[in-house]
Amino acid sequence: MRQQFLGVTPTPRRYAFQHAGLDRAEHLRKDAAALDACWPDAPVLILDVEGQARFAGSDDQPEFPRGGQCLAQRPEIASFLGLDEGGQAWFALPAEVLPELPAQTLDLRSAGTRWAALPAAVFAQARALLHWQQRSRYCGACGGALVLERGGFCARCPQCGIEHYPRTDPAIIVAVSDGERLLLGRQASWPPKRWSVLAGFLEPGESLEQTVVREVMEEAGVRVDACQYACSQPWPFPSALMLGFHAQAQPQPAQVSEELEEARWFTAAELRDGAVTGEVRLSPSLSISRWLIDDWLAQQP
Structure with a gap:
């Protein structure tokens, strides 16, 4: 598929977890x-078994305990997240x-x-990392118990020597337009009248552009003519990376699929007016x- 620049000036990005985050300081992990x-x-992000943060202060102004307040010595299970702009180290720790x-x-x-951009981004990093650790306790090759190394970013099998690393699942999310309308879909489990752009995970051997074409066709029966990468967002629910695209398609009917309860085209006026009326x-x-x-x-316009 031919990739095409759409020639638009993007609006400022104001979504969660887009902060530059910490300097991962990989050289310190060993x-x-x-x-x-x-x-x-060091401030410590404490996460319970449900992936929620535990902290002092308030929901809007969290206060994170320091490592020395948690445990006198750094436990091996503590994951080193990186350094902030002031050179302060941050760690993550399972609550148990x-x-x-x-x-x-x-x-x-x-x-x-609700949180400031930096701690929200650090929480996202900690949530994804600890989720991987909790589900990577045994080697997939030989079944041996894994040992965390490199500040929590590597799980090594002492039995066969294989090293396992955190995984991130890439997914595309795409705003498809026919020039005058935007293609949106809704899932049956969503609240009434909730609509969103289409999304889906990459399959083995696919490029991002191929995934855009396949997912839009599978979910709405619409063929994409061209697409352009726009931006990305870490989405640690539990371990995805959302890769945003704008795409173009010819005017064509949208179809209902097994994945969506409904898919339809909206004009800009319908979206603006509907947002005001609640429709x-x-x-x-x-x-x-x-x-x-x-x-x-x-x-x-």
Whole structure:
């Protein structure tokens, strides 16, 4: 498929987890002495078994405990997340290793809209990393128990020597337009009147552009003529990376598929008026899907 630049000026990006985040400082992951020295004063993201953060302070102004307040010595299970702009190290820790936990809890979706950009991005990183660790306890090749190394970013099998690394699942998310209308779909499990752009995971051997074409055809029966990459968003629910596209298609009927309850074209006026009247409920501002819709609307008269 021919890739084509669409010639639009994107709107400012205002979705969650887009902060530059921490300097991952990969060179420190093997330096146990350096990590031990960082531990006492380092902010620690504590995550419970449900993936929620545990902290002090308030939901809008979280206060993270320091490593020395959690445990006197850095445990091997503590994951080194990186360094902030001031050179401060950050760690993540599963809640079950602590004798006492901070009282406040908050899920990642809520933190993405309520916390400052940096701690929200750090929470997203910690959530994805610890989710992988919890599900990577045994070697897929020989069944041996895995040992975490490199600051929590590698799980090595002492039995066969294979190293396992965190996985991220790439998925496309695409705003398809026929020049005057935007293609949206809704799933049966969503709240009434909720609509969003189409999305789907890459399959083996596919390019991103091929995935855009396949997913739009599978979900809505619409053939894409051209697409252009727009932006990306880490989506650690639990471990995806959303790769946003704008795409063009010829005017053609949308079809219902097994994946969607309904798919249809909307004019800019229908989306704007529907958002005011409540007849159309768009994706929340947390997600890249809403940014893609707003970006398309910004280009329409």
